Amino acid sequence: MDRENQHKVPFVDALEDYCRCHMVPFHTPGHKLGCGASVYQKELFGSALDRDLGLMYALDDLFRPEGPLREAMQLAADLYGAGRTFFSVNGTTACVEAMILAVCRRGDEIILPREAHRSVMNGLVLSGAVPVYMESRFAAVQQISLGPDLDGLKRAVKAHPGARAVLVTYPTYDGVAIQLEEMVRYAHAQGLYVLVDEAHGAHLPFQAAFPKEALVCGADCVAQSTHKLAGSLTQTSMLHCARAFPLTDKIAAAMALVQSTSPQYWFLASLDSARRQLALDGERLTGRALALARQLRHELNLISGICSFGREIMDYSTVGGFDETKITIDFSGLGLDGREAERLLRRERVEVEMTAGSHVLALITIGDSEASTAALLKACRRIASSHSVCAVERSTEPPLPIPQVCVSPQEAWNAEVETVPLTQALGRVSAEAISFYPPGIPVVGLGEKITAACLEYIARKMTAGYRPNGAAGGLLPTVRVLCL
Ligand SMILES: Cc1ncc(COP(=O)(O)O)c(C=O)c1O
Incomplete structure (x- = not known):
């Protein structure tokens, strides 16, 4: 350069x-x-x-x-x-x-x-x-x-x-x-x-x-x-x-x-x-973000009932690296799932990037400071102080269903479609991508079969309070599928 x-x-x-x-x-x-x-x-x-x-x-x-x-x-x-x-x-x-x-x-x-x-x-x-x-x-x-x-x-x-x-x-x-x-x-x-x-x-x-x-x-x-x-x-x-x-x-x-x-x-x-x-200041700025993230993670892990994984994630043999500025905070030790933790954090005037399973995801970037990380830490401490530590029972994030591609997404896009209640969509080929945002990963893609695993995944996420995104019905009472 x-x-x-x-x-x-x-x-x-x-x-x-x-x-x-x-x-x-x-x-x-x-x-x-x-x-x-x-x-x-x-x-x-x-x-x-x-x-x-x-x-x-x-x-x-x-x-x-x-x-x-x-x-x-x-x-x-x-x-x-x-x-x-x-x-x-x-x-x-x-x-x-x-x-x-x-x-x-x-x-x-x-x-x-x-x-x-x-x-x-x-x-x-x-x-x-x-x-x-x-x-x-x-x-x-x-x-x-x-x-x-x-x-x-x-x-x-x-x-x-x-x-x-x-x-x-x-x-x-x-x-x-x-x-x-x-x-x-x-x-x-x-x-x-x-x-x-x-x-x-x-x-x-x-x-x-x-x-x-x-x-x-x-x-x-x-x-x-x-x-x-x-x-x-x-x-x-x-x-x-x-x-x-x-x-x-x-x-x-x-x-x-x-x-x-x-x-x-x-x-x-x-x-x-x-x-x-x-180019001119990236090293210093990202260095500060990294130091803040490391300190924050360390302090979070000292709170009973809360944990945040760090570089040990690299012990999995297929992981090649880890960005420590991504702070996943697991509340399962307090008996909370990610959605509940998000709501409680919001009450403390802290907004996180994403929730899933028993955790929330907080991002530490070049825009953070000791004051912002202290606010997150304080909020977590307050939540911990009002919940008793319990045996960890994680609210498991269902694994994404294995996709069964029937036709290409473009064919599905151009096909004749009909709208059916989601409950009757088993085995049909989806004409839309259904995802929960963030992270915006499709549970079912266009042209993919709506399997029992897909329906179960959607039901579990919705029961946990997540709202689907992308489906024509918005809240998903219905889904668009290819005509038979
Ligand atoms: C993995 C991934 N790819 C692509 C995008 C889309 O990025 P953008 O919001 O910049 O369009 C996102 C957004 O959340 C993402 O998480």
């Missing part, structure tokens, strides 16, 4: 220079630099409305970049060691869709873990690719998925020797990293492209203790939510292509296909400035 160059923020500078010209706007957006904006928006955004621009060829075109945006994306590529980097104003969702669209054609098989994010399902609908699932390992004590392993990949390849690509989530929401390097080596030897959903990994390059970044592990294409664990605005992500990846031009075309033709320039400037922040 050229550190001197990383001081630059070419797109931020271009936007600010343009705004200083005070051009009289005869173009979109219609509020014309805030003059026509509602009172709420004026109060909320203030002078930022002057910069609410989205399609200014004077400033550069996201989909045919030749000026400051091109330079901004080149700087991001240099920071992350990519051959080429693309900015996304539609999150990692768009990046995942674009990766699949660029690599797979209709009918191509793509090997996936069961816990692939629902954006993967979108990519399958758009491309016509056919999912082939490899098993994932489940840690019964911690109640989390450990992701797939090399043996599972080998079995999937043996059963589907013509597969075009493998896509993995790395690391998982809970911070667990599979042994990616060896899986990439094997996949490449079999002629497969390796696509990585690194939504939770924009901060990985900045601490040696974090799992090694997917690009360094040899992945071809890596999608990253810069907004999730680095400092850019919500909805902004990056897609990195390895230097030797031959389909980069197709990726460029696919990124244009899945995003707005009026990308918000705030978002692009936000990515440019977050990249500089990471």
Whole structure:
């Protein structure tokens, strides 16, 4: 990385220079630099409305970049060691869709873990690719998925020797990293492209203790939510292509296909400035987050009835790394499940990222401080003080059902469908993806058979208070299925 160059923020500078010209706007957006904006928006955004621009060829075109945006994306590529980097104003969702669209054609098989994010399902609908699932390992004590392993990949390849690509989530929401390097080596030897959903990994390059970044592990294409664990605005992500990846031009075309033709320039400037922040100060900022997370975990584990696993998760032989800034807090020793713990934490004015089984997931990032981690600790201590410690009886997270793919997601999307009560859907082929968000992993994907295991999983989650997402019926009294 050229550190001197990383001081630059070419797109931020271009936007600010343009705004200083005070051009009289005869173009979109219609509020014309805030003059026509509602009172709420004026109060909320203030002078930022002057910069609410989205399609200014004077400033550069996201989909045919030749000026400051091109330079901004080149700087991001240099920071992350990519051959080429693309900015996304539609999150990692768009990046995942674009990766699949660029690599797979209709009918191509793509090997996936069961816990692939629902954006993967979108990519399958758009491309016509056919999912082939490899098993994932489940840690019964911690109640989390450990992701797939090399043996599972080998079995999937043996059963589907013509597969075009493998896509993995790395690391998982809970911070667990599979042994990616060896899986990439094997996949490449079999002629497969390796696509990585690194939504939770924009901060990985900045601490040696974090799992090694997917690009360094040899992945071809890596999608990253810069907004999730680095400092850019919500909805902004990056897609990195390895230097030797031959389909980069197709990726460029696919990124244009899945995003707005009026990308918000705030978002692009936000990515440019977050990249500089990471390049110049990422090590210190992530180092502080890591130290805060380690101290927090240590203190949490001193509270009777509460526990938070740490690097010992790497004792599982298939785990290759762990991101310690992901704090899974297990309340089963207090007789609470994750939903109850979430509600009690909310009462203490603490909001967590996700709940499952008997735990909640808290993220410690570059935005945290001793005060914020102290607030979480205090809330946990208060909950512990009002509950008696009991014998651990974990509220078990049901393992995700093994998918039975009947038709491709695209075929299911285009098929004739009918709506049936969920209770009568056993054995039918789903025309929609049903998931609980977060983490947004489909229980049933489009084109998959609704098995007894699926129905049981959905019922258990709903009984535990989780609300399904994605089904047409919203609360799932009904589900759309393919007509027989
Ligand atoms: C593993 C994973 N992939 C992709 C996404 C989508 O990312 P984004 O919200 O940036 O579109 C998420 C979001 O939660 C995710 O957890």
